[in-house]
Amino acid sequence: MFKDAEKVQLRDEVFCNYDSLERPVEDHKEVINVTIQLLLKSTDYDEHSAGLTLNYWTTLTWIDGILNWKPEEHDNIQTLIVHSDYLWKPDLSVYNRVEQSGSAAILDSDHCIVKYTGQISCVSPSNHEILCQPNLKYFPFDTQICTMVIGSWIHEGEEVNIHTPKVPVSLSDYSETGEWKLNTVNITYTSGKYDCCPNSTFPYVEYTFSIERQSGIHVCVAIVPAISMFVMSIISFFMDIKGQERNMITVANIIVHLLFIQFYAWSLPVSGPDPPLLMTYSRDSLIMATFMLILTTILRKLILCRMDSPKWIGTATGYAMNSRAVQLVFMFDGSLKDVAERLGDDDGRNIIENVQSASSSTNNDWLVLAKLLDRVALIAYFIVYFIMCIAFIP
Structure with a gap:
């Protein structure tokens, strides 16, 4: 006190x-x-x-x-x-x-x-x-x-x-x-x-x-789906161009891309100096998936085409089939056996032997051109996705 x-x-x-x-x-x-x-x-x-x-x-x-x-x-x-x-x-x-x-x-x-x-x-x-x-x-x-x-x-x-x-x-x-x-x-x-x-x-x-x-939870809900979309894009290249399965996978891939982009468009703020690389990756991947659908439609038309091909296409496809690199790419593609036999290329025929011959009504030049464009697009896809993944690394 x-x-x-x-x-x-x-x-x-x-x-x-x-x-x-x-x-x-x-x-x-x-x-x-x-x-x-x-x-x-x-x-x-x-x-x-x-x-x-x-x-x-x-x-x-x-x-x-x-x-x-x-x-x-x-x-x-x-x-x-x-x-x-x-x-x-x-x-x-x-x-x-x-x-x-x-x-x-x-x-x-x-x-x-x-x-x-x-x-x-x-x-x-x-x-x-x-x-x-x-x-x-x-x-x-x-x-x-x-x-x-x-x-x-x-x-x-x-x-x-x-x-x-x-x-x-x-x-x-x-x-x-x-x-x-x-x-x-x-x-x-x-x-x-x-x-x-x-x-x-x-x-x-x-x-x-x-x-x-x-970022643990985001790896599950963002990175893994982004990788899955890439895998879907690549797998579609290994499906038959004339089959409906390829179109179905491609369309489904586009829908998945759209849903993915819309989800993060609502989840992330629109402010900031730079857009997220994840969104840039998804945007570019969506463009490539859309291009894949367009390419598949064009290639299917080429394979089913019954018109005589221009002479320059026959020359170009013949030269391509004589290339070792092209023969290696088409090693397991039995639909090109007739082309190899028509060109008299023993190595090409040996690569694709034991596979049923293509239909006689099919225009081989259009077939080879479609196959070549498909494989060139596949290689381009790998290169573009590789660059996109490198840019994503901090």
């Missing part, structure tokens, strides 16, 4: 004539150095709203030149617990908040510890959502870089300066939440010297957060 009475008396004494609206310095030229430390609790990122939500405790420490006393004269009392509303507080604020209305101060109304030396320490819980434009180029293996900027709202650097301790951001009590993992936190101090105000500085501190998406 006696101790509390002494504290009340001490509080009344040190706060006599104290003005919480004025900087607590004896000389107006004196700078108040404020040390700020963040105790990060959790983070949550929403790419649709382009905002990173930070839950943290803010520790502010500074020297008040007015609030000091001698402990030996006050029953050896060395500290007082005072509500922040009765103190002058540094107006440090978050500059790049999503919601610009209301107070941007990081030090909310709370209790602070005042030491006899004038040192004041305040710890206040804070929650701020900062602007962070997403870059989804490498979705779902993307990493976002978000920056929180803290500085004095009204004071110049010659009045209130900012310092950070040896450990500016403590992660000792940090908890991972959601699909994002915090990789690093970097601190950058800027003196804030501008041409408009050569005699003043406006210092601020930038906290740069690097967060990485936990």
